[in-house]
Amino acid sequence: MKNTVSVSVPATTANMGPGFDCLGMALGLYNEIHMSLSPGRISIEVEGEGADDIERDERNIVWRAAQRLFQEIGRENPGLSITLVNRIPTARGLGSSAAAIVGGLVAANRLTGETLSREKILALATELEGHPDNVAPALLGGMVISVVAEGVVHYLKITPPKELKVVVAIPDFKLSTHAAREVLPKEVRLQDAIFNLSRTALLVGALCEKRLDLLSVASQDALHQPYRAPLVPGLTKVIEAANQAGALSVTLSGAGPTVIALTDGHNEGIAEAMHNSFREAGVTCRVKALQPAVDGTQIL
Template sequence: MIRVQVPATTANLGPGFDCLGMALELYNIVEFSKITRGLVVEVEGEGAGNLPCNESNLVYRAAKRVFDRAGYAPAGLRIRLINGIPVGRGLGSSAAAVIGGIIAANRLCGAGLGTREMLTLACSMEGHPDNIAPALLGGLVIYASVDGEITWTKIDLPPGIKAVVAVPDFVMNTRDTREALPQLVTMRDAVFNISRAALLVAALQKGDLSVLGTAMDDRLHQPFRSGLIPGFKKVVSAARLAGARGVALSGAGPTIVALADDNQALIAEVMKETFRESGVNARSLILAPSPVGARALEVI
């Protein structure tokens, strides 16, 4: 049996649209076992009863990309998914599925894919690396596409910082939320985001959390997506009042992420309660950044 652990991710962190993401200590487990014939897919935890258990399952589809590339056809395959990452909430569940499937298949058939090859293959399925890169690499990742190749770097996060996430009890489709975005932006808004993204990276690298309230502002995607989330502005304001250093939409949403080095329990409760007051059931989690990306836990 091959077992792979993949972390959740929070992308963008406000101004870093499609170029910044962070891995979190919340995980999906992907297990692959050879069987005599056929395909068996079992799902436990998040998405159980809703995710497909056939060849349309995203983990299997990612694995098949590797099998086809290696010219490998398993006689039979059992896939067991133990999911801790909420599905369709902006915490990288689809990226975790793709990365988990690729790594497990790579180990199962001996395809010999390296990190860059797996990253490129995963991005060809997801279309963009915002969650893919941190899920595979761990930590806080800054990335760019250069002539079709992904270039990246990681930075160390200041000690003690946590991500408090408020996860609403409804799904948002990333494709739909992308369609809500404008095709063109003004020079003023572009400069606004460039300055905030640069400030955000520098602040986290130096451990200067005092500027995160400004650094996590955004004009490229959040103003257009936030209207799809009841209570968004109230939750953001409440989190800041409770002591959050900076607050942003997690990926395409609807989850909201607050970075904090203190009062995390209070922030978590306030965010959940503010969502409730807006008519939205939500749960809150306090998650440490994960310095380690996806990894094979054991091979039996």
């Protein structure tokens, strides 16, 4: 067993519009997890995002992920010292919980001599998160299509076009995934299912073939964004403003409230439009220009 390990985990955006619970992409914004053996004790320090409210005991997600890995390989938790350096905002739709889960699993796996395969790490991460759309790109990088069938996570990684860039507008309020799921209907209309199926297929094809001109239509959604819009003040106007400023597509990032615009690199006007629209709705926000992250979780 190693005595200490450090890992870097990217933020992620899920759904990408129509790909509800099955599409996600890694983003160039990273949390670091520093984990070392600390026999008989638990020590957790948090720096950066979430430092005021992230648990520092057995409820901590990174600790729980490491504990799950030790359980899987048949070892007792040896006691850990964990330092989290967080840059991914929490409860904003940028995969902070997925980063914690994946980072905890990968770090613990490294500490114990790389006992589990990447596929097994993904399976455990999906078990802990409940769905693979964020944990898969956090682990693997790039854009990932993921499906759970009979308990097995099947996935396909796609490398996003090099010219594809990202602008995220991050409101200064939290929105839990649970609350965002509570507003969704239990059943959907056939025409809405067809709407999303066709656009999800077009979105994957457009990114594979570098047809960025198709992203505007391909990112449309009828299954979740219309129902979540009331939870994010100004969402409709933010999307309209970013589109008018030249964005290729504009959607909620995951469950929100972050709004993500895919661009061809001309970001300044888009960022300003998103920021101003949120401000007009009475919402302060941070705007970041990012790139898709080709690589997933890395050992530092």
